[in-house]
Amino acid sequence: MDAAPFNSIARRKLPPKQLIYRHEIWTRVTHWIWAVCLFFLLLSGLQIFNAHPVLYSGDQSGFGFDNTVFEIGSDSQNEVTGGYTEILGLRFNTSGYLGFSDGRARAFPSWATIPSGQNLAFGRVVHFFFAWLLVATLAAWFAASVLNRHLQRDLIPTAADFKALPQDIHDHLRLRFHHGRRYSVLQKLTYGGVLFVLLPLMIVTGLAMSPGVNAAVPWLTEVLGGRQTARTLHFLTMLALVGFFAIHMAMILAAGPFNELRSIITGWYRTDTSEEDHV
Numbered sequence: 324m325d326a327a328p329f330n331s332i333a334r335r336k337l338p339p340k341q342l343i344y345r346h347e348i349w350t351r352v353t354h355w356i357w358a359v360c361l362f363f364l365l366l367s368g369l370q371i372f373n374a375h376p377v378l379y380s381g382d383q384s385g386f387g388f389d390n391t392v393f394e395i396g397s398d399s400q401n402e403v404t405g406g407y408t409e410i411l412g413l414r415f416n417t418s419g420y421l422g423f424s425d426g427r428a429r430a431f432p433s434w435a436t437i438p439s440g441q442n443l444a445f446g447r448v449v450h451f452f453f454a455w456l457l458v459a460t461l462a463a464w465f466a467a468s469v470l471n472r473h474l475q476r477d478l479i480p481t482a483a484d485f486k487a488l489p490q491d492i493h494d495h496l497r498l499r500f501h502h503g504r505r506y507s508v509l510q511k512l513t514y515g516g517v518l519f520v521l522l523p524l525m526i527v528t529g530l531a532m533s534p535g536v537n538a539a540v541p542w543l544t545e546v547l548g549g550r551q552t553a554r555t556l557h558f559l560t561m562l563a564l565v566g567f568f569a570i571h572m573a574m575i576l577a578a579g580p581f582n583e584l585r586s587i588i589t590g591w592y593r594t595d596t597s598e599e600d601h602v
């Protein structure tokens with residue numbers, strides 16, 4: 324029997340607001356695992372960064388090189404110590420937050436690192452544990468999303484999506500959200516950017532800093548512009564993920580946190596209309 328007429332009748336009869344099953348178990352479980360991973364990776368990463376709070380370009384660092392791109396440090400003037408952050412030679416006073424905080428010279432403050440005191444060895448153990456957990460979770464997410472068609476159906480933008488992009492940007496700027504079955508094109512592009520660009524770049528630049536990987540696949544570090552550039556890219560990717568997180572939280576608050584959280588925790592989502600993409 325042809326299901327199309329039946330479907331269109333069913334669609335027309337849908338009540339305007341109804342709960343639909345929007346996020347599969349694999350999407351929800353992997354989402355929360357990588358949220359936890361990124362929390363621990365960020366704070367243990369800042370602990371590791373604090374051991375040498377300077378970033379360079381190229382392959383080498385040290386005296387005789389003039390390749391510093393970023394630095395957090397402290398200096399004393401008239402017996403007063405303060406913290407500074409230097410970006411491409413431009414110095415900013417960041418005392419109290421970066422470089423000098425809680426009466427101590429420290430790049431990132433103790434509340435922003437795991438553990439809170441200086442302990443590089445422990446920070447590395449935490450960092451590598453959650454790094455491998457993130458790699459495994461991403462691999463599981465990818466396999467599940469291909470098999471249950473989440474990737475093809477919900478994340479890969481279509482030609483119609485690109486046509487709707489200007490309208491979607493306009494709607495987002497006015498904080499007007501549509502609560503339908505599908506992600507909007509901006510959501511597809513942003514989530515796709517995180518899952519296929521930022522997280523893989525984070526993993527690849529992390530691997531490029533490992534001496535073991537350097538020995539096994541030296542071309543990886545070369546492709547990324549050298550060990551120091553890989554470290555700088557790793558740091559920039561971290562900043563991009565922190566930026567994504569801030570916008571992600573703001574959008575969830577603006578779109579209705581109860582409904583959004585219910586869907587990423589239980590899978591169930593309340594839609595605005597009986598749009599045809601309920602099916």
Ligand code: HEM
Nearest residue numbers: 350354357358361362514517518568571575583584586587
């Ligand atoms: C750094 C941590 C996080 C990252 C990288 C992240 C990333 C993502 C990604 C990529 C998706 C789409 C998943 C998919 O469709 O397969 C998503 C969805 C979602 N995330 Fe997060 N997330 C993070 C933390 C959080 C937190 C802490 C919350 C809640 C407070 C949250 C709430 C949501 C919700 C509600 C959705 C579904 C949005 C919708 O259906 O429109 N996320 N997140």
